[in-house]
Amino acid sequence: MSTRKLFGTNGIRGLVNVELxxxxxxxxxxxxxxxxxxxxxxxxxxxxxxxxxxxxxxxISGLTASGCNVYFVGLASTPALQFAVKxxxxxxxxxxxxxxxxPEYNGIKVIWSDGIETSHEQETExxxxxxxxxxxxxxxxxxxxxxxxxxxxxxxxxxxxxxxxPQKIASKHFHVVVDAANSVGGITCPxxxxxxxxxxxxxxxxxxxxxxxxxPEPRPESLGVLSKTVVAVGADMGVAFDGDADRSIFCDxxxxxxxxxxxxxxxxxxxxxxxxxxxxxxxxxSSTLIKDTVEAGRGELIWTKVGSVTVSQTMKAENAxxxxxxxxxxxxxxxxxxxxxxxxxxxxxxxxxxTEKSLTELIAEQPQYFIEKGKIECPDNKxxxxxxxxxxxxxxxxxxxxxGVKIWFSDGSAILIRPSGTEPVFRLYAEAKDxxxxxxxxxxxxxxxxxxxxxx
Ligand code: MG
Numbered sequence: 522m523s524t525r526k527l528f529g530t531n532g533i534r535g536l537v538n539v540e541l542x543x544x545x546x547x548x549x550x551x552x553x554x555x556x557x558x559x560x561x562x563x564x565x566x567x568x569x570x571x572x573x574x575x576x577x578x579x580x581i582s583g584l585t586a587s588g589c590n591v592y593f594v595g596l597a598s599t600p601a602l603q604f605a606v607k608x609x610x611x612x613x614x615x616x617x618x619x620x621x622x623x624p625e626y627n628g629i630k631v632i633w634s635d636g637i638e639t640s641h642e643q644e645t646e647x648x649x650x651x652x653x654x655x656x657x658x659x660x661x662x663x664x665x666x667x668x669x670x671x672x673x674x675x676x677x678x679x680x681x682x683x684x685x686x687p688q689k690i691a692s693k694h695f696h697v698v699v700d701a702a703n704s705v706g707g708i709t710c711p712x713x714x715x716x717x718x719x720x721x722x723x724x725x726x727x728x729x730x731x732x733x734x735x736x737p738e739p740r741p742e743s744l745g746v747l748s749k750t751v752v753a754v755g756a757d758m759g760v761a762f763d764g765d766a767d768r769s770i771f772c773d774x775x776x777x778x779x780x781x782x783x784x785x786x787x788x789x790x791x792x793x794x795x796x797x798x799x800x801x802x803x804x805x806x807s808s809t810l811i812k813d814t815v816e817a818g819r820g821e822l823i824w825t826k827v828g829s830v831t832v833s834q835t836m837k838a839e840n841a842x843x844x845x846x847x848x849x850x851x852x853x854x855x856x857x858x859x860x861x862x863x864x865x866x867x868x869x870x871x872x873x874x875x876t877e878k879s880l881t882e883l884i885a886e887q888p889q890y891f892i893e894k895g896k897i898e899c900p901d902n903k904x905x906x907x908x909x910x911x912x913x914x915x916x917x918x919x920x921x922x923x924x925g926v927k928i929w930f931s932d933g934s935a936i937l938i939r940p941s942g943t944e945p946v947f948r949l950y951a952e953a954k955d956x957x958x959x960x961x962x963x964x965x966x967x968x969x970x971x972x973x974x975x976x977x
Pocket of ligand 1 (some may be wrong): 599620621763764765766929948
């Protein structure tokens with residue numbers, strides 16, 4: 522089996538026409554088609570990137586050459602496409618998107634029949650087909666068909682509305698600002714919110730693959746325009762999506778932008794009130810706020826490795842209905858067990874309507890943590906031994922080695938020390954109830970790591 526890789530943590534990504542070329546994408550299409558098998562039906566769509574239509578044609582060539590039928594959607598968010606796979610009982614799908622990466626990138630995510638991205642084992646199978654030229658090209662009589670699949674975005678909106686109380690939300694006349702990142706987040710969410718009786722102001726809502734408004738990654742520091750717009754128009758809430766609208770970052774009526782842990786914790790608290798003892802799934806990189814919220818609500822917390830596919834698959838395996846990541850991904854399995862920006866927006870509005878509290882008030886109820894980050898350089902070949910050595914030093918503490926080494930201290934502070942999957946560095950994420958303590962944690966563990974590294 523080949524050790525060469527196509528897939529990273531979230532699908533295939535690369536610089537357009539440099540790393541990711543049309544001829545490569547045809548071959549990826551054929552490898553995916555071979556993996557699924559002749560006669561299978563796959564949905565296909567893309568985000569706003571300028572290279573989307575070009576790569577869609579290449580994927581269609583490869584898939585139909587291997588005998589798969591393509592149900593073409595065109596512009597759609599990743600969660601809308603994932604929903605279409607389930608709704609139409611298709612065998613899988615392909616999304617052409619580089620998610621939160623800059624405009625010069627594009628990528629390919631492969632979706633399995635359950636609507637979740639393919640597992641790492643399945644990706645290895647596709648890589649094996651691709652690199653070892655095991656592509657199956659069918660005879661001319663068996664070439665797949667390309668059909669249009671209209672109405673996907675409407676079906677997705679209808680499905681989301683079934684999980685909230687539209688009358689209650691409408692009765693509050695919320696005003697919401699949507700920052701669509703000039704991509705597919707602008708296709709469904711503003712209309713959905715209007716149908717839920719909200720007044721909607723949009724920014725960066727025209728489809729433009731050069732992403733003129735802001736970069737596709739919704740980070741608090743790049744959402745200044747959203748924050749100012751919310752304050753200027755007197756809105757109740759703002760929401761910003763990434764390039765394929767699975768991630769959503771929110772700001773309250775005062776223009777304060779929050780990382781995803783805080784809004785996820787709002788959803789958890791309310792969910793546990795209505796579903797006592799429920800299981801909540803989150804990666805070890807999440808804030809202790811998530812642990813506190815689940816414990817306070819008497820839920821059961823399940824930690825996973827970092828990565829959205831792992832969260833989705835753990836939810837499915839554990840029969841858990843709610844999951845989330847700090848980068849703005851809430852997974853609500855009664856709708857679908859994947860990150861879904863529009864679903865998350867509707868859930869938050871439903872909670873605001875239900876509790877009659879503003880987002881500011883809901884977040885002010887939470888314990889506050891200060892976060893500090895650090896990193897040290899570490900050659901790839903020393904990562905494993907460094908991680909093992911640091912674990913030996915701290916194993917008497919409350920510690921988890923699900924992904925890197927995470928230590929929880931009795932005063933509520935915590936640190937995650939984790940090797941980067943893409944760079945020769947170790948990252949440190951500390952949090953504590955005061956900022957001084959958080960920086961001291963990063964400092965002391967940076968020193969510890971350097972000391973160990975110098976002996977290796
Ligand atoms: Mg994304």
